Amino acid sequence: MAQIPSLDHAPINLSALREQAQKELIQILSSVRGKKVLVLDPKLSGPLALVAQPSLLKENGVENLYHLSADPVASECKNVIYLMRPRMGLMKLISSQIQQDNIQKLQKNYTVVFLPRRTIICEKVLEEEGILGSVTILEYPLYLIPFDEDVLSLELDMAFKETKVDGDLSALWYLGRAITLLQAQFGVIPNIKGKGKAAVQVADILNRMQREQMPDANAAVVTPEIDTMILIDRQVDLVTPMCWQLTYEGLIDEFLTISNGAVELDPTIMGIAQSGVKKAKVPLNSSDKLYRELRDLNFGVVGQVLRNKATSMKQDYNDVTGGGPQHQSVSELKDFVKKLNALPELTRHTNIAQHLSTFTTKSKFLTRLSIEQTLVEGLSYDISFEFVEEMIHRQEPITSVLRLLVLLSLTSGGLQKKHFDYLRREVLHTYGFEHMFTLSNLEKAGLLKKQEAKSSWQNIKRGFRLVVEDQDDANPTDVSYVYSGYAPLSIRLVQHALKGGWKAVDEVFKLLPGQSFDRKQGSQADQSVLSRDGSAREGSVTADSAPAVDGRRAVVLVVFIGGVTYAEISALRFLGAQEGMKYDFVIATTKLINGTSLLKSMVEES
Amino acid sequence: VFLRESWSCAQSIVVRQGSALQGPRVKLIEQAADLYAQTKDYSFEAKAAEEHAKLLKVQQDLEAATGQPIFVDSSVSDTIRTCITLGNHRAAQRIRTDFKVSDKRFYWLKIFALAMTKNWDALEKF
Numbered sequence: 001m002a003q004i005p006s007l008d009h010a011p012i013n014l015s016a017l018r019e020q021a022q023k024e025l026i027q028i029l030s031s032v033r034g035k036k037v038l039v040l041d042p043k044l045s046g047p048l049a050l051v052a053q054p055s056l057l058k059e060n061g062v063e064n065l066y067h068l069s070a071d072p073v074a075s076e077c078k079n080v081i082y083l084m085r086p087r088m089g090l091m092k093l094i095s096s097q098i099q100q101d102n103i104q105k106l107q108k109n110y111t112v113v114f115l116p117r118r119t120i121i122c123e124k125v126l127e128e129e130g131i132l133g134s135v136t137i138l139e140y141p142l143y144l145i146p147f148d149e150d151v152l153s154l155e156l157d158m159a160f161k162e163t164k165v166d167g168d169l170s171a172l173w174y175l176g177r178a179i180t181l182l183q184a185q186f187g188v189i190p191n192i193k194g195k196g197k198a199a200v201q202v203a204d205i206l207n208r209m210q211r212e213q214m215p216d217a218n219a220a221v222v223t224p225e226i227d228t229m230i231l232i233d234r235q236v237d238l239v240t241p242m243c244w245q246l247t248y249e250g251l252i253d254e255f256l257t258i259s260n261g262a263v264e265l266d267p268t269i270m271g272i273a274q275s276g277v278k279k280a281k282v283p284l285n286s287s288d289k290l291y292r293e294l295r296d297l298n299f300g301v302v303g304q305v306l307r308n309k310a311t312s313m314k315q316d317y318n319d320v321t322g323g324g325p326q327h328q329s330v331s332e333l334k335d336f337v338k339k340l341n342a343l344p345e346l347t348r349h350t351n352i353a354q355h356l357s358t359f360t361t362k363s364k365f366l367t368r369l370s371i372e373q374t375l376v377e378g379l380s381y382d383i384s385f386e387f388v389e390e391m392i393h394r395q396e397p398i399t400s401v402l403r404l405l406v407l408l409s410l411t412s413g414g415l416q417k418k419h420f421d422y423l424r425r426e427v428l429h430t431y432g433f434e435h436m437f438t439l440s441n442l443e444k445a446g447l448l449k450k451q452e453a454k455s456s457w458q459n460i461k462r463g464f465r466l467v468v469e470d471q472d473d474a475n476p477t478d479v480s481y482v483y484s485g486y487a488p489l490s491i492r493l494v495q496h497a498l499k500g501g502w503k504a505v506d507e508v509f510k511l512l513p514g515q516s517f518d519r520k521q522g523s524q525a526d527q528s529v530l531s532r533d534g535s536a537r538e539g540s541v542t543a544d545s546a547p548a549v550d551g552r553r554a555v556v557l558v559v560f561i562g563g564v565t566y567a568e569i570s571a572l573r574f575l576g577a578q579e580g581m582k583y584d585f586v587i588a589t590t591k592l593i594n595g596t597s598l599l600k601s602m603v604e605e606s
Numbered sequence: 607v608f609l610r611e612s613w614s615c616a617q618s619i620v621v622r623q624g625s626a627l628q629g630p631r632v633k634l635i636e637q638a639a640d641l642y643a644q645t646k647d648y649s650f651e652a653k654a655a656e657e658h659a660k661l662l663k664v665q666q667d668l669e670a671a672t673g674q675p676i677f678v679d680s681s682v683s684d685t686i687r688t689c690i691t692l693g694n695h696r697a698a699q700r701i702r703t704d705f706k707v708s709d710k711r712f713y714w715l716k717i718f719a720l721a722m723t724k725n726w727d728a729l730e731k732f
Contacts, residue, residue, distance in 0.1 A: 389710070392711075394714060424650065426711065428654055429681060429705065430681055430683040430711075431681055436651065
């Protein structure tokens, strides 16, 4: 099965985006003549696999693929292409490889390809190592990578930490560039709304880029395919990623980790009891029809759906065998065989679901879940505090502990002073003093703090109706089903943004960090309008944009700056599938995350 | 203030990496602790750095005594656990008082350690 997701049903033409990326890759590869080896930044091989199949690389003269490591490339090949993110550590590795070759007097051609673009600092490193003269430098401007029909990601795993802790805004610049490229392809997006500091920053970057390239009238000619863009800074809603995702896809990610649109599974899970078999990679995207049906459901329902499928198949089988051949028309048989084709998918997901339920039925999971839910409701600070304390004492994995600790801090407006110091000390004692940096990172990012004022969480919760009681997970009427009762704040923001702007919730809106804005940029409008819009930040809430005239639903691009969880994606899909919804959603983000991976980026590597 | 903090941070990072020479490492961490202590805002950090230096010293002594390089770079809790696992209860008690480890945490550690070494008798008595 192809790992590359099919993009045929995407609301906007994402295939074009991928084709463009492939074309550029081929261009780079063919710029180096003859056979070559490709050395990859280990973090890039996954995303690259979503853009180009191995065969495409082979067709263009790539003999072998390597991951960049401290060991030299063991190949006779004369041409070496390094495909890298612009990071200094990687530059050092490249340098040492080339220097080793030089010592052995090997004559090779080196090309360093930066993704998405070269940076001065990296060239400086190469220069200092004395190899800048012997390498050719190219850029591969790959920004947004299509993960599915409605999901695009930059795959910058450190984006949140870099912007919020280190003050390094390059991720925002990349995002701005990515959106600019999107606009070049799909037309200038008329409505832009945003919330949070990073959202404002990205919008400003966009504005600037727009002005710089205005002479290029090309973009203005294209009729806009995307009606509205909503920028959301992850910092505005940090509570959501800290909760356990309870959708099928979300749980797979929590327990088995989805990376680059696929999950690696132990063969025993899949019911193949062979030893020595490598982990099987199972692609998870909309090309798998059954998965498409299951992924966004609350996990509690998945088992039931699978059972129904299996029973109906058995029924069909009985019909076929029981009825005797004389009663069968060929077309009936054909239908049955067609259904049988879905059998491998059914087996696969039954296996996965069964494996997941070994986790979800454990009392540990259930207790934790109920703690999470009381926290979100803003109740019982003390019980949760004791729970976290015990987790530390049991030396549970640090990310798991921090996740709950952060949730506690976020929902109670910080930890009480005595607890703040006490818990920090317990963490250091238990996990080592090097986590002082982790703790200070968390504080800088606003994930952990000392209680100063009364918590505003209660008001936020009420204002946005975040906790919904009596939700039937099987027949949900509200997005809160993805967390079994908690509606993600980020999604509520999107809902409000589409429902006549953000004025309605002004009061509670101010409780959330960062500015909000609502601006227009015209495709027909000329430059003067644009710059006026740029200065007229805040306010000027316009009437809800009219849905597309030709009966098609308007496309809304929701951009999560700093990462998005699978459950949030599910929630948006759910919204899009509601009756009377005028919009199709496309999601773009810096990285697909969950609470654990977000916190991992905070734990400094030594 | 910020400069000072980042400087001491940077120093301790250097310190963490240069693990071979333990002597200078402890000194550098102590220096960092002093730097933190110069401002009021970082009293927590100052104390933590102080304890870190203390812990490293204890761990070095333990390694010298047991001849096993298994202590340095583990946390306070891990050190206590290792001590109990090795049957060195006195050292464990000492660390417990030195670092003011709460009873709750200490008992958890003890139970884990005893269970791991299958020391059921001691677990029973405890």
